[in-house]
Amino acid sequence: MNIPFLDNWLRRHDDDREHGGGAAAKESDPERAAAITELLSECELLRVRAGQAGLVLDDSPGSLTALDQLPPRWRDDPEELPWLGNDAGLYLGTVIVRTVPGASWHIWPGGHPVVRLASGREVSVVEAGLEWAVNGAPELSQVYAEAAEA
Known part of the structure; x- marks a missing residue:
């Protein structure tokens, strides 16, 4: 996924670059991470479609x-x-970041x-969301469970 405005925003607001220019939402800067x-x-889009099906997305693992x-x-x-699928991946990432200790967003160039994750492992949530939307697998809850165990 390419989000040019996000990359530009990060470039203006980031003073601690890692891994070839990627930017991390660090606990040391809680305002930026938030x-x-x-x-x-x-x-x-995902929230609207889920709402049309009677599901309110509350950023919890149960909603996945x-x-x-x-x-x-x-x-x-x-x-x-x-x-x-993109929204599903971002939502998956949101749930992980908000509920798994030590998890944070990292934005690559x-x-x-x-x-x-706290272990250093990275979860490509957008790819997982796209696979879920197209094929139904892996399930979002499964990806979450694997991230929560790491």
Whole structure:
């Protein structure tokens, strides 16, 4: 995923670059981490579609399980599918960052967001969301469970 405006924002607000220019939302700067999390947690299309199905996304692990149970009607719209998958990945990342101790967003050059766990392992949440939207697997709750165990 490429989010040029996010990359530009990070470049202006980042004074601690890592891994070839990637920017991390660090606990040492809680305001910055909160701003990145807030920005990436919007997931408007996913929230609207979930709401239409009667599901309120509350940024909890249980909501990931509920998303996994929804009928995949989004697959009927090939134009919307990648956007919904992207939102699903960002939502997965939001839940991980908000509930797994030590997890934080890390934005690679070009605006590619991943979640970095306390162990140092990175979870490519956007790719997981796209795979989930297209194929139904891996389930979002499964990716979350693996990240929570790491």
